[in-house]
Amino acid sequence: MATIALPVEEKKKYEQEALITGAEAIAVACKLANVDVVTAYPIRPYDTVMQYISQLKADGEMDCEYIVAEGEHSQFEIVKHASVCGARVFCGSSGVGWMYAMEALTVTPALRVPMVAMVGNRALDDPGAFGVEHNDALAVRDLGWLLNWVDSAQEALDTALIAYRVAEDPRMFVPCAISCDGAFLTHSQALVNIPTQEQVKQFLPPYKRGDLLLHPDNVISVAPQVNEDWVMEVRRQNYEVTERACGVIREVYADFERIFGRKYGNPFFEEYMTEDAEVVLLGMGTLSTPTRVAIRKMREQGKKVGFVRLRWFRPFAGVELAKCLERFKAIGVIDRDFSFGSPNLSGVVATEVRSAMYTGAATRPPVLGFICGLGGREVLVQDVEHMTDITFEAAKGKAQPLTQWIGLRG
Amino acid sequence: MSTFVEEKPTQKLESFKGVKKVPHEEYYTSGHRTCQGCESAQIMKLMAKAAGPRTIVLGSTGCMYVANTSYYATPWGVPWMHTQLGSSGSAALGAAAAFRAQMRKGAMKDEPINVIAFCGDGGGADMGLGAISATMTHPDYNLLILMYDNESYANTDIQISGTSPYGVNTSFSTPGKVKRIMHHRWKKNMAPLMLVGHPTCKYVGAISTSYPLQAMNSVRKALSIGGPTFIHCLNPCPKGWDFDPVLSFELGELAVNTGIWPLYEVENGVLKLYGKTEKIANGQFKRLPVRDYLLKQGRFAHFIDEDIEYFQSKIDEMWNKWLVPGIIPLRREIEADEPR
Numbered sequence: 097m098a099t100i101a102l103p104v105e106e107k108k109k110y111e112q113e114a115l116i117t118g119a120e121a122i123a124v125a126c127k128l129a130n131v132d133v134v135t136a137y138p139i140r141p142y143d144t145v146m147q148y149i150s151q152l153k154a155d156g157e158m159d160c161e162y163i164v165a166e167g168e169h170s171q172f173e174i175v176k177h178a179s180v181c182g183a184r185v186f187c188g189s190s191g192v193g194w195m196y197a198m199e200a201l202t203v204t205p206a207l208r209v210p211m212v213a214m215v216g217n218r219a220l221d222d223p224g225a226f227g228v229e230h231n232d233a234l235a236v237r238d239l240g241w242l243l244n245w246v247d248s249a250q251e252a253l254d255t256a257l258i259a260y261r262v263a264e265d266p267r268m269f270v271p272c273a274i275s276c277d278g279a280f281l282t283h284s285q286a287l288v289n290i291p292t293q294e295q296v297k298q299f300l301p302p303y304k305r306g307d308l309l310l311h312p313d314n315v316i317s318v319a320p321q322v323n324e325d326w327v328m329e330v331r332r333q334n335y336e337v338t339e340r341a342c343g344v345i346r347e348v349y350a351d352f353e354r355i356f357g358r359k360y361g362n363p364f365f366e367e368y369m370t371e372d373a374e375v376v377l378l379g380m381g382t383l384s385t386p387t388r389v390a391i392r393k394m395r396e397q398g399k400k401v402g403f404v405r406l407r408w409f410r411p412f413a414g415v416e417l418a419k420c421l422e423r424f425k426a427i428g429v430i431d432r433d434f435s436f437g438s439p440n441l442s443g444v445v446a447t448e449v450r451s452a453m454y455t456g457a458a459t460r461p462p463v464l465g466f467i468c469g470l471g472g473r474e475v476l477v478q479d480v481e482h483m484t485d486i487t488f489e490a491a492k493g494k495a496q497p498l499t500q501w502i503g504l505r506g
Numbered sequence: 507m508s509t510f511v512e513e514k515p516t517q518k519l520e521s522f523k524g525v526k527k528v529p530h531e532e533y534y535t536s537g538h539r540t541c542q543g544c545e546s547a548q549i550m551k552l553m554a555k556a557a558g559p560r561t562i563v564l565g566s567t568g569c570m571y572v573a574n575t576s577y578y579a580t581p582w583g584v585p586w587m588h589t590q591l592g593s594s595g596s597a598a599l600g601a602a603a604a605f606r607a608q609m610r611k612g613a614m615k616d617e618p619i620n621v622i623a624f625c626g627d628g629g630g631a632d633m634g635l636g637a638i639s640a641t642m643t644h645p646d647y648n649l650l651i652l653m654y655d656n657e658s659y660a661n662t663d664i665q666i667s668g669t670s671p672y673g674v675n676t677s678f679s680t681p682g683k684v685k686r687i688m689h690h691r692w693k694k695n696m697a698p699l700m701l702v703g704h705p706t707c708k709y710v711g712a713i714s715t716s717y718p719l720q721a722m723n724s725v726r727k728a729l730s731i732g733g734p735t736f737i738h739c740l741n742p743c744p745k746g747w748d749f750d751p752v753l754s755f756e757l758g759e760l761a762v763n764t765g766i767w768p769l770y771e772v773e774n775g776v777l778k779l780y781g782k783t784e785k786i787a788n789g790q791f792k793r794l795p796v797r798d799y800l801l802k803q804g805r806f807a808h809f810i811d812e813d814i815e816y817f818q819s820k821i822d823e824m825w826n827k828w829l830v831p832g833i834i835p836l837r838r839e840i841e842a843d844e845p846r
Contacts, residue, residue, distance in 0.1 A: 132607035133600065159611060161603040166640035170596040173589070173637070177564065177600030180587060182614065183607055199590055302613065310585045310601070312560045312619055317580035318587035321572050 111289040111356075118281035121249040121288050122214050122274065123148035125256030127158040128296040132183035135163045135171040139193035140226050141278035142216025146188070168193045172200035172211075179209045180310045180318065184260065184303045187211060190278060191218030194232040204271045205240030205334060207319060208308065210263035211271040212256065216282045217381070217432075219471040227472010228277040230380065230433040234409075234444050240334045242272035242341065243410040245380035249286040252276055254358060257291075257300060261348045264303045267340050277432075279472060280382040291356055299355045341411040364413035366405045367420070369395065373402030375487045376421070378449060379430035380406045383468070383475040387430070390480035401484050412448055418456025421449070425491035428464045428483050430475070430502075440498040443467050462490040468502040479503045511645045513733070514606060517560060517618045519726035525719055533559065533583035538574045543751025545715040545741035545758060546570055546626070546654045552715065553622065553652055554584060556722035557729060561620035564589045564597035566634065568626035569661040570654060591629045594651055595637030598623035598734075602647035620729045621649040628659045631668035631694045642704035642734045650728045650735045653696060656743035664746045668694045671766075672820065673813050674805050676746075681808040692820065698833055700736040701772050709735040711771040715742075716758025720780050724771055731773065740767045748804025757802060765793040765821050768832040777830065787831055796821055 116124065122145050126134065136146035152158035161178075165171035168189050175185035189197060194215055204211055215233040219225035233243055242262065246252045252274065259272040276282050310318060322330065342364070349363040360366075368384075369391055370376055377387055384405045394401050404420065421427055431443020438447050446465030453463060466483050469475040479502050490496045522528045533554035540547040546569055554563065562585045565571050571588055574581065589597035602621045608614035625634050630653035638651050658676050659665040665678040666689050675681060679688035697710045709731045711724035721739065728735035742757040744750065749757060761767035762782050769780035785791035796818045800806040809817075829836040 130611075132611070132613075133603045159607075161607045163599065163603060163644070165596070166636050169592065170599075170637045170640060173593040173596035174600035174603065177587070177589065177593075177597045178604035178607075179600075181562075181601045181604035181608075183604035185604075200593070203590060310562055310587050311614070312562060312585060315583065315585050317575060317582050317585075320575040320577045320580055320588065322577040326577055 111291050113287055114290055115285050116249055116288050117144065117283055117285050118246070118249045118252045118276045119144040119214070119216065119283070120148050121253035122256045122276070123152060124290055125253045126186045127152050128291065128293060129184065129257060129260050129300055131158075131160050131186045133161045133163070133175055133178040133185045135165050135174045135187050137165045137168050137171045137189070137193065139168070139190045139218075140216070141218060141282040142188045142190040142214055142276075144282060145214055145216075149186075168197035169200055172197040172204065175211055176200060176204050176207065176209050179211055180207065180305070180308070182303070182305050182309050182311065184264070185211050186213070188214035188216065190216040191232050192221050195220065195235060198235070201236050201241070202239055206330070208269040209271055210269050210303065212259045212263055213271065213273045215273050215275045216278045217275050218278045225471040226278060228280060228381070228432060229470050229472070230275065230444070233273055233275045234433055236273070237410055237444070240270050240337070241410060242270060242408070243275065244272070244408045245275045245406065247281065247382050247384045247405065249281070249284070249288045252281065253288055253290070254352065254356070254360075257296060258348055258352055261300050262345055265344050265348075266304075266306065268337055268344055269308075270334070270337050275381065277382040289358070295355055299351060338411055342413055345408065345411070362416070364406070364408045365417060365420070366407060368403040368405065370402030370404065372400055373424060374400040375426045375428065375484065375491050376402045376404050376424050377428045377430055377480065377483060377487065378404040378406060378421075378445070379432070380409065380445060381432060383430055383432060386475050386477050387480050390477040390484070393477065394481060394484060399484065399488070406445065412452065414452035415456045417449070418452045421453060421461070422457035422459045424461055426462045426464065426487045428466055428487035430466045430468050430483065432469045434467060434470070440465065442499045446499070462496065464490055464496055465499040466502050467499065473503060476503065513646060514648055515618050516648050516730050516732050517558075517620060519556070519558070519730045521723040521726055522719060528555065528719075528722065531555070533557070533561070534581050535583060537576070537579040537581035539576060539579075540569065540573045541745050541751070543744040543754040545754050546656050546743065547574065548715040549652070549654050549721065549739045549741055550574065550624070552718050552721050553624070553725050554582070556725035557584070557620045557622060559584060560617065561622060562586070562601060564594065564601060564621070564623040566594045566597075566623070566625035566629035567591040568629050569656065570624060570626065572661045589623065592633035592637060594623035594625035594629055594634050595639070595641035598649035598651060599641045599644060599647055602649045606647065618648070622652060622729070623649065624652045624654060626660070627653060627655040627657060627669040628667045631696050638700070638736070639703065642700055642707045642736065645706045645733050647734060648729075648732050650725065650737065652725070652737045652739065654739050654741050656741045656746055657693070658743070658746045660743050660746040669696065672817060673809060675808055676805070686808055686810070687813065695835065697736065697738040702834070706733060707736060708733050709771065709773050711737040712767070712769060713737060713739045714758045714762060714767060714769060715739065716755050716762070717769060717781060720769060727771065727773060746805070748807070749802055753802060757799065760794065760799040760802070763794045764796045764799045765825055765832060766796060766799060770833065777833070783832065786825065793821070793825065
């Protein structure tokens with residue numbers, strides 16, 4: 097088993113650089129965040145994060161309760177209750193493991209529990225595949241979870257710290273899942289700047305559950321039966337969290353930049369070579385790497401194409417995204433997921449982008465949906481070129497199918 | 507003792523030395539909407555009283571959630587939280603872990619807090635069994651799982667659970683024209699299952715609300731001994747068992763006196779039988795016929811003599827052939843099953 101390449105020495109004044117994987121970066125973030133209760137259960141590819149945390153505990157570097165559960169349902173239920181009792185918690189899963197925990201995932205936002213979880217995105221069974229697909233994490237998109245996708249180990253570490261700060265903000269108190277593409281991010285090493293403990297302390301105050309704390313000093317009954325009398329009002333409270341979410345996230349990113357000096361710009365999506373672009377591709381996660389390479393290559397050929405990488409899927413910064421996208425002649429959305437039977441049979445992200453554009457954009461550029469890179473299949477540079485060419489055709493006014501599968505074997 | 511098992515002190519709750527020594531304070535009071543004669547609500551009251559104020563209670567879905575804890579009318583005088591049907595084990599573990607971590611780090615006053623998770627027979631013997639089993643293997647968290655057993659999913663419409671008795675009429679096992687007996691499985695033997703399968707568990711109890719002093723003292727012992735503990739409580743249910751609510755207490759006694767429901771505890775591996783159960787085992791009390799118990803309940807109204815005899819033969823077997831009579835179904839020697 098791999099060990100932490102470069103242990104953080106807490107007294108170091110400046111950030112240290114270490115060559116670590118995305119999963120390891122999140123483990124380091126958990127240590128820096130002084131997480132109290134961690135629950136593990138094996139499923140590839142997310143589980144490497146739990147191997148690193150186990151080692152951190154064994155080496156005396158991290159002080160936490162580390163519980164190996166007997167299934168994902170228990171894994172998520174244990175930390176849910178720990179969080180209600182005031183502990184900062186960490187958990188995670190992949191693919192069908194995440195689905196096995198679904199009941200717990202459903203009640204966690206409803207109970208206003210600021211759990212932070214890592215999803216090592218993996219294809220759902222059957223048939224078996226270890227590789228990335230986004231349908232696991234996307235399954236909770238309607239339930240009140242905050243959901244984001246990161247594309248580098250550095251962003252994974254930073255986003256884990258940001259996730260705790262956002263989730264535990266008393267205006268929020270909802271869980272946050274950090275999605276990391278299986279293998280491409282969870283298992284790929286990169287140089288990561290590890291912040292100091294002092295910086296993290298400054299950024300991340302202790303979790304205070306306040307008058308919602310389950311403790312003998314605070315005699316409350318949590319989640320009694322409400323039925324039709326009150327459940328609608330309770331749902332409305334979760335809705336109001338989502339109304340506040342974008343503002344809180346913006347605040348936290350500004351603070352992150354101030355304390356750590358690393359700039360993420362717009363927290364919700366990242367633009368690449370879009371200033372003069374005629375068409376753009378849009379996607380989430382590590383497909384950004386081949387896409388950027390392909391775009392640089394196509395730029396050399398004079399093709400004015402850019403890329404928008406969606407970072408936060410929930411909340412979905414619809415108005416802002418629509419304002420960004422309305423200036424392009426066509427948009428090609430790359431979905432590493434499927435949504436069988438959806439409008440236009442498109443993937444989840446394409447459907448959401450179209451919905452946002454319908455209400456938020458002044459123009460009606462074609463929004464094409466591409467299903468690509470399922471089950472861990474690589475999104476190749478030539479796939480990106482192919483999708484770009486189709487998007488350019490649409491930009492010229494030549495009608496294109498609204499959903500196309502790219503990289504499919506003949 | 508391994509130095510890697512980090513035991514935490516528990517509250518030392520001495521056994522009540524008689525009903526007159528039991529304190530007046532109640533931590534489960536008015537506000538619940540349970541049925542008249544509900545013995546499951548009774549064990550909630552006894553459990554909360556026995557545990558006292560420095561306690562949190564985590565309640566799985568079931569009667570004791572839905573009928574028990576309505577918004578604006580909670581009966582709980584200690585902190586209480588709803589937990590999912592199969593999560594009583596995980597709930598207790600998570601709460602105990604949270605307290606432990608925060609107390610160690612100085613984020614919370616260091617004191618022993620009773621952590622109790624309860625579940626019904628559906629939540630405990632069926633859906634939550636895996637989580638409870640896992641929880642029973644953790645030596646360093648002090649917690650109690652209490653399973654109240656009304657022998658059916660009594661909140662949803664009375665359906666078969668893993669602890670429903672043989673032959674019972676439930677809404678999933680109504681007798682029909684061809685099959686009189688739709689439920690032919692035998693009740694799960696939960697307390698011994700927890701005991702034998704989990705050497706870490708230092709205390710299991712099998713109690714009944716008809717014996718409240720023993721029930722309360724069982725809770726107090728389970729909370730004082732340290733580590734994960736388990737109590738199985740039989741709770742007659744007027745709605746599910748179809749009897750007049752005035753008979754709740756009497757049926758609890760009959761279950762014991764017929765030998766169907768033995769009262770005992772196992773503390774650090776030592777078995778102690780209680781009351782009539784002890785007398786049955788010693789031969790000082792002759793078990794009453796199961797007929798006396800079964801025919802007081804509408805759920806067995808479809809039984810004919812043959813069914814009662816079969817039920818009786820299974821109870822006789824439990825007392826005459828088991829290695830630990832009434833409790834552990836190992837046998838001294840191999841013998842062929844009698845033809846039925």
